[in-house]
Amino acid sequence: MKSLLHLAILLAGLLVLSNVATAQKFPISEPMGGKPFGSSVKKLGNGVYVFRWWVYRNFFIVTDEGVIVTDPMNPKAARILQHEIRKITDKPVRYVVYSHNHHDHISGGIIFKSEGAKFIGHENVKKELGDHPSPVTPLPDITFKDRYTLSLGDRKVKLEYYGPNHGDGLIIMRLPKEKIIFVVDIVTPRRVAFRMMPDFWPDEWIRTLKEIEATDFDYVISGHGPHTQPAIDPANVVKEQRVYLEDLMAAVKTAMDSGTHSPDALQKTVKIPKYEHWRSYKKWLPMNIERIWAFYHMGW
Numbered sequence: 389m390k391s392l393l394h395l396a397i398l399l400a401g402l403l404v405l406s407n408v409a410t411a412q413k414f415p416i417s418e419p420m421g422g423k424p425f426g427s428s429v430k431k432l433g434n435g436v437y438v439f440r441w442w443v444y445r446n447f448f449i450v451t452d453e454g455v456i457v458t459d460p461m462n463p464k465a466a467r468i469l470q471h472e473i474r475k476i477t478d479k480p481v482r483y484v485v486y487s488h489n490h491h492d493h494i495s496g497g498i499i500f501k502s503e504g505a506k507f508i509g510h511e512n513v514k515k516e517l518g519d520h521p522s523p524v525t526p527l528p529d530i531t532f533k534d535r536y537t538l539s540l541g542d543r544k545v546k547l548e549y550y551g552p553n554h555g556d557g558l559i560i561m562r563l564p565k566e567k568i569i570f571v572v573d574i575v576t577p578r579r580v581a582f583r584m585m586p587d588f589w590p591d592e593w594i595r596t597l598k599e600i601e602a603t604d605f606d607y608v609i610s611g612h613g614p615h616t617q618p619a620i621d622p623a624n625v626v627k628e629q630r631v632y633l634e635d636l637m638a639a640v641k642t643a644m645d646s647g648t649h650s651p652d653a654l655q656k657t658v659k660i661p662k663y664e665h666w667r668s669y670k671k672w673l674p675m676n677i678e679r680i681w682a683f684y685h686m687g688w
């Protein structure tokens with residue numbers, strides 16, 4: 389009896405081990421590929437694909453009931469995306485999910501509106517788009533405040549709002565089964581922050597990343613990256629982005645505390661060599677520095 393029990397425990401242990409061994413692995417080191425100013429599609433598996441147009445990315449999921457598309461970018465990219473989806477399935481695009489209100493990521497939804505797609509975004513995105521309307525950017529049909537679970541076929545996409553960070557309507561999208569999150573603009577792996585950090589709130593950005601880090605995920609698809617960068621990254625890129633912002637703020641603060649107050653002087657003297665190998669370090673670090681100067685100088 390005792391040996392049977394031992395056998396049962398051993399078998400249960402093996403089962404757990406084999407589940408771990410067969411957990412989905414995604415190609416974290418494979419670049420997106422394609423031409424720098426062109427487009428490319430990377431199949432991740434489980435019906436999940438990453439689409440790139442220039443340095444913009446989104447993901448889409450093909451289900452038995454239709455397709456979920458995220459961030460349609462612009463009409464030109466959306467037409468290419470529609471064509472790529474048609475190569476994979478005849479099913480219609482049923483939903484388009486907006487990550488946030490910025491037109492450079494979400495214009496072009498009109499292409500999918502004509503095949504009957506419904507649009508989803510945070511309630512603040514609907515308000516922003518209402519204030520700054522665009523004929524190629526349909527307003528969300530479905531809005532939410534904190535969390536929303538989108539279901540189609542046997543798939544679920546969880547939409548999560550973390551408060552203001554980059555504008556005040558940005559959400560992240562989570563595929564719970566694959567433990568993937570899609571994060572736009574607030575995580576761009578191995579690159580310094582974008583230029584003057586337009587519409588970014590540095591302190592809220594750091595808070596948001598900490599909150600995301602505390603959730604359960606293994607992979608990140610980011611909304612930006614050239615063709616040379618992977619379609620999907622390991623979870624630690626969220627932390628790396630947060631630590632970059634903390635290092636940037638600390639470096640600017642230290643220089644200001646020791647008497648350098650002009651943004652021009654700060655731009656010339658503040659260096660963070662730890663990030664020299666990150667993309668756009670030379671060109672954009674001075675702009676990042678000026679943005680942080682404004683944060684400390686103006687409280688903005």
Ligand SMILES: [Zn+2]
Pocket residue numbers: 488490493554573
């Ligand atoms: Zn943006």
